[in-house]
Amino acid sequence: MLPPMSDRRLLLAEVFGPTFQGEGPSTGQQAMFVRLxxxxxxxxxxxxxYTWDTRRYDLREHTVAASVEAVIAQVLAAPPALVVITGGEPVLQQPTVTALAERLAAAGRRxxxxxxxxxxxxxxxTxxxxxxxxxPKLPSFAADGDQPINGAALAAFVATGRAVFKFVVIGPGDFDAVGDLAERYGLAPVWVMPEGTRSGRVVAGLRGVADETLRRGWNLTGRLHVLLWEDARGR
Ligand code: SF4
Structure with a gap:
């Protein structure tokens, strides 16, 4: 049984906003971000x-154990109707994330x-x-030794009817990798996004993938926060 709401804690990196959702279907919408x-x-x-790499970061300096109540209070103090829970990998903390999302939804936030x-x-x-x-991470983006594709989990996301699938495409070979995954697991809609934490690289990436993304019938997203603020943290 889960502890009462007041005792539940999230391993939290930061809450920030209002800002804009920078990627995917809600790009440009005002949002609060909860980064786990x-x-x-x-x-x-x-x-x-800084959310996971213990070789480069002392995670104790980049993490707080925040109560669900405290996170909710911080998020609801700002006006955006959209709340983006991100990470790291937020579903690692699924029971507590569910409690957080339930409260936010009950307060009228998306x-x-x-x-x-x-x-x-x-x-x-869900x-x-x-x-x-x-x-999902393609082989060109994933670390050697990681297993970034879990077919059963992808199928479960498809079954929610509430998922979009966004792929970081780095090189031409990535398009076939996306197509293979989309076909195998029925992933739709597909969004393609270039990599980059600098605006010049994102713009060049967008131009590099645009025509092939169109040809395949997929959607394209940039990284609006990078175009606006480069790699500033918490924007
Ligand atoms: S899945 Fe990869 S890109 Fe996403 S937070 Fe984890 S390490 Fe970073």
């Missing part, structure tokens, strides 16, 4: 390594979860989430 700590993958190109898609969502979490932004 810890991840089950080790992607070399990760832009939030909740998006950003996840690497390796852990299946529960029915309780019931209170507006959308899962699932970002």
């Amino acid at each position: 700590s810890r991840c089950n993958l080790r992607c070399p190109g990760c832009d939030t390594p 909740v998006e979860i950003e996840t690497n898609g390796t852990i299946a969502p529960s029915s309780a979490l 019931a209170v989430v507006d959308r899962f932004n699932v970002s």
Whole structure:
């Protein structure tokens, strides 16, 4: 049995906003972000390594054990109707994230979860989430030795009817990798996103993938926060 709400804690990296959702279908919408700590993958190109990389960071300095109540109070003190729960990998803390999302939804906020898609969502979490932004990692992005694709978990996200699938595409070979995964697991809709934590790289990436993304019938997203604020943390 879960402890009472007042005792539940999240391993939290930061709460920030109001800002804009920078990626995917809600790009440009005002949002509050709840960034949770810890991840089950080790992607070399990760832009939030302070949530998991113990070789480069003392995670104790980048993590607070925050009560659900405290996070809710901070988020609800700001006006955006959208709350993005991200990480790290937020579904690692699924029971407590569910409690958080339930409270936010009850307060009238829309909740998006950003996840690497390796852990299946529960029915309780699905019931209170507006959308899962699932970002499976391709071999070009994943760390050697990681297992970034969990077919059963991807199928579970598809079954929610509330998931979009966003892929970081680095090179031409990644398009076929996306196509193979989309076909095998029925992933739709597909969004393609370039990598980069600098605006110049994101713009060049967008231009590099745009035509092929169109040809394949997929959607394209940039990284609005990077175009606006480069790699500033908490924006
Ligand atoms: S899954 Fe996401 S948060 Fe985890 S290491 Fe990869 S890019 Fe970073």
